[in-house]
Each structure stands twice: as C-alpha cells, then as structure tokens.
Amino acid sequence: MSTTPRRRAARAIASPWLAGGARVDQREKKRQAVLQTAARLFNERGFHATSLDDIADRLHVSKPTLYYYVKSKDDILLECVRTALALMQQGIAAVRQRGGRALDQLQACMRSYAAIVMDDFGQCVIRIGEDPLPPPLRKELRRLKAGIDHEFRRLIEEGVAEGSLVPCDPKLAAFMLAGALSWVGRWYRPDGAMTPDQIADQGIALLLGGVLAPVPSVPPARKRAPRKTST
Numbered sequence: 001m002s003t004t005p006r007r008r009a010a011r012a013i014a015s016p017w018l019a020g021g022a023r024v025d026q027r028e029k030k031r032q033a034v035l036q037t038a039a040r041l042f043n044e045r046g047f048h049a050t051s052l053d054d055i056a057d058r059l060h061v062s063k064p065t066l067y068y069y070v071k072s073k074d075d076i077l078l079e080c081v082r083t084a085l086a087l088m089q090q091g092i093a094a095v096r097q098r099g100g101r102a103l104d105q106l107q108a109c110m111r112s113y114a115a116i117v118m119d120d121f122g123q124c125v126i127r128i129g130e131d132p133l134p135p136p137l138r139k140e141l142r143r144l145k146a147g148i149d150h151e152f153r154r155l156i157e158e159g160v161a162e163g164s165l166v167p168c169d170p171k172l173a174a175f176m177l178a179g180a181l182s183w184v185g186r187w188y189r190p191d192g193a194m195t196p197d198q199i200a201d202q203g204i205a206l207l208l209g210g211v212l213a214p215v216p217s218v219p220p221a222r223k224r225a226p227r228k229t230s231t
Contacts (some may be wrong), residue, residue, distance in 0.1 A: 126185030
C-alpha cells in the first residue's frame with residue numbers, strides 16, 4: 001500500500017537542531033530525537049544494517065554530535081527498549097491505580113500494550129529484540145520484561161478468582177496474550193488499512209472472545225405419548 005501524504009507527514013521527525021529554545025529543554029528534545037530516529041531506522045533497516053552515520057544523516061547533524069547524547073549504538077538500542085518497557089509499565093500502573101474489575105483492568109492493559117508495540121520504540125523491542133545486546137544489557141532487558149509479564153499474570157489470576165475469566169494457567173495465558181499482542185509490532189504498518197485503535201479493538205476482542213461461533217443449543221426431543229389402541 002502506498003503511504004498517503006498525510007500519514008507520511010505524521011511520521012516525519014523534525015530535527016530539533018533546526019529550532020531554538022532553552023538549553024536544558026533542547027538537550028532532552030535532541031536526545032529523544034536521536035532515540036526515536038534510531039528506533040525508526042532500526043525498524044526499517046535492521047539493527048546491524050543501521051550505522052551511527054545513518055542516524056546522523058537522518059537528523060542532519062554530524063556523527064560526533066551524536067556522542068554528546070549517546071555512547072554507542074548498543075546504548076541507543078538499550079535506551080529505546082527501556083523507553084518502550086517503561087511506557088508499558090507506566091500504562092499498567094495507571095490502570096491498576098484506577099481500580100475496577102480485573103477483567104476491565106486486563107482489557108485496559110492489553111490496549112495500552114498494543115498501542116506501544118505499534119509505536120517506534122515498541123516496534124524496536126519486538127522487531128530487534130535482545131539478541132544484538134551484550135549479555136549484561138540482555139539480562140537487564142529480561143528483568144524489565146519479567147515485570148510486565150508478572151502484572152499480566154496477576155490480573156489473570158484475579159479475573160479467574162472474580163469469575164470473569166475461565167479457570168486457566170495464568171502463566172500460559174499471560175504468555176499467549178502478550179505474545180499475540182507483541183506480534184502486532186512485526187506486521188503493523190502506519191499506512192495500513194486499519195488504525196491502531198481498530199487493530200487493538202478487534203485484536204483484544206478475538207483474544208478474549210475467541211473466533212468460534214456459539215453452538216446453538218438443541219432442545220431435547222419430546223417423548224411421544226404411547227398411542228392408544230382401539231378395542
């Protein structure tokens with residue numbers, strides 16, 4: 001599908017080096033621009049095929065300028081992943097704070113998770129993964145992921161206890177739900193036919209409701225009364 005001009009404009013990242021502003025504020029904006037641009041390039045080309053020169057070119061700055069904001073390409077990837085996982089944790093924490101039925105909280109957390117995996121940073125987590133990272137950073141990434149998995153398990157356990165979810169293995173259910181939602185980050189395209197909200201709505205409905213049509217109940221056959229015989 002071809003990208004419409006409107007959506008292409010929405011995907012463009014304006015280089016903060018071309019604008020003025022307070023020094024501290026501008027430094028953070030520039031750092032975020034480096035991370036988001038890198039995440040987008042990683043998703044488009046792959047981690048190994050993207051160089052710091054590519055990131056600098058996209059931002060219209062020199063390569064040495066990047067080292068003022070990041071240490072290395074590995075550091076950029078870790079920060080992209082940290083950002084995505086932090087957003088997921090914040091979304092889950094906000095849902096938990098609002099309270100309500102476990103089922104409603106689970107649906108809200110799934111929606112937040114789905115929205116993030118369709119974002120630049122979330123796609124970076126799903127498409128690039130932990131393999132390019134050195135072992136110490138890979139270990140930290142797994143720890144952050146485990147925290148999110150624990151929250152899904154707890155909500156599923158609470159849903160079973162309140163009767164809104166069928167009895168199941170919370171660990172397996174959490175893996176299945178998060179795994180299915182994560183995969184959206186691989187095939188989602190901003191120029192696709194469906195918006196992120198539409199994908200989240202239909203995806204969550206399928207995951208929680210299934211795809212099987214309800215089987216109509218067949219009323220039991222009536223027993224015929226014995227026929228009277230004529231005398």
